[in-house]
Amino acid sequence: MIELKDIHKTFIRKGQSIEALKGVNLRVDKGDIFGVIGYSGAGKSTLIRMVNYLERPTKGRVFVEGEALDQFSPAQLRKTKKKIGMIFQHFNLLESKTVYDNIAIPLVLLKQDKKRIRERVTELLQFIGLADKADSYPKELSGGQKQRVGIARALASNPSILLCDEATSALDPQTTRSILDLLKKINEEYHITILMITHEMAVIQQICNKVAVMEQGEIIEQGEVLEVFGNPQHPTTESFVRTVIQTSVPESVLQSLSPERAGRLFKLKFVGGNASEPIIDSLIRKYGVSVNILFANMSEIQSTTLGTMILQLGGEDRDIFRAVEFLGSRGVEIAELQEFQQQRKDRVTDESHEDRAIKEVTAV
Numbered sequence: 001m002i003e004l005k006d007i008h009k010t011f012i013r014k015g016q017s018i019e020a021l022k023g024v025n026l027r028v029d030k031g032d033i034f035g036v037i038g039y040s041g042a043g044k045s046t047l048i049r050m051v052n053y054l055e056r057p058t059k060g061r062v063f064v065e066g067e068a069l070d071q072f073s074p075a076q077l078r079k080t081k082k083k084i085g086m087i088f089q090h091f092n093l094l095e096s097k098t099v100y101d102n103i104a105i106p107l108v109l110l111k112q113d114k115k116r117i118r119e120r121v122t123e124l125l126q127f128i129g130l131a132d133k134a135d136s137y138p139k140e141l142s143g144g145q146k147q148r149v150g151i152a153r154a155l156a157s158n159p160s161i162l163l164c165d166e167a168t169s170a171l172d173p174q175t176t177r178s179i180l181d182l183l184k185k186i187n188e189e190y191h192i193t194i195l196m197i198t199h200e201m202a203v204i205q206q207i208c209n210k211v212a213v214m215e216q217g218e219i220i221e222q223g224e225v226l227e228v229f230g231n232p233q234h235p236t237t238e239s240f241v242r243t244v245i246q247t248s249v250p251e252s253v254l255q256s257l258s259p260e261r262a263g264r265l266f267k268l269k270f271v272g273g274n275a276s277e278p279i280i281d282s283l284i285r286k287y288g289v290s291v292n293i294l295f296a297n298m299s300e301i302q303s304t305t306l307g308t309m310i311l312q313l314g315g316e317d318r319d320i321f322r323a324v325e326f327l328g329s330r331g332v333e334i335a336e337l338q339e340f341q342q343q344r345k346d347r348v349t350d351e352s353h354e355d356r357a358i359k360e361v362t363a364v
């Protein structure tokens, strides 16, 4: 439905060229809520503006509903752009016009008759829950209400695609949540495909089914949200995931463990159904290992539970091995925490260096 093929974009500013996009490939399917995340300057805004040709690629092709935008005449391009609505971080409402008139703008530009405009705007005002604000001016509205008006304006001409450029970045967390709920409703009830850019992983977590991570003009990782959150490959993706799901042992817990008595540490990852099974109970009763839960976290992504747990298992190696096998057989991803083992070794090595130094000093 939206396809970007090998998109490059170079800006020239004061004789200097800036490569904002360096060969981006992206495919958004019909019905997706696709999130693009990246730090400031990664190229997200440039990328989203390619889809409605607010920016044109220096190289590469943009396809919307299977058709390449570069083949269109200006009239055909205008027609395709009508299928694409857009909302913005700072809402971009006309301050001198009422809420009603702001929402009506696209319909007036399409030269629709007044009766049709009234019906559509009334319907949209109800959909966004602002029927009583038709005659208000933007300055009389809260940020969340302004974004609702921006959304209604973007939907006025019945688009099949909605582009969201940091649509919740200027809003508080509670308002963000209500706007994201509204976007989800739009996706489900109007079957509108959504492409959104953000720098907040919580936004992706709340409503997206797919995600792409951008860095320095490139997409460094993309896939289903559950897959990317559960198994991030790139360090930048990992750092974004960590902003919403903590998966590492907190330093204070590590500090409190004595290297000699630490037992073996394992990181467990549960997805979906197995998150609610009494697995720990089985470990203790069936395999006779001691279990110390050092850390546990559960998150909900795409209505699926993603759980992470860090366990310290004690007992005979043979029993621990059987317990680990049992966890694997229940669909739990399990890995021994090598970095911790290394940390233990380093600490032990440091101590033996110290011991040796003490011996050497006392021998003098």
Ligand SMILES: Nc1ncnc2c1ncn2[C@@H]1O[C@H](COP(=O)(O)OP(=O)(O)OP(=O)(O)O)[C@@H](O)[C@H]1O
Pocket: 011, 012, 013, 018, 019, 020, 038, 039, 040, 041, 042, 043, 044, 045, 046, 047, 199
């Ligand atoms: N019109 C322009 N002229 C020159 N350089 C530009 C233009 N638009 C973007 N850039 C440059 O392209 C790079 C990518 O910018 P872009 O705005 O796409 O990133 P971003 O990920 O959206 O960042 P932010 O979240 O800060 O908006 C930056 O180096 C930026 O300075």
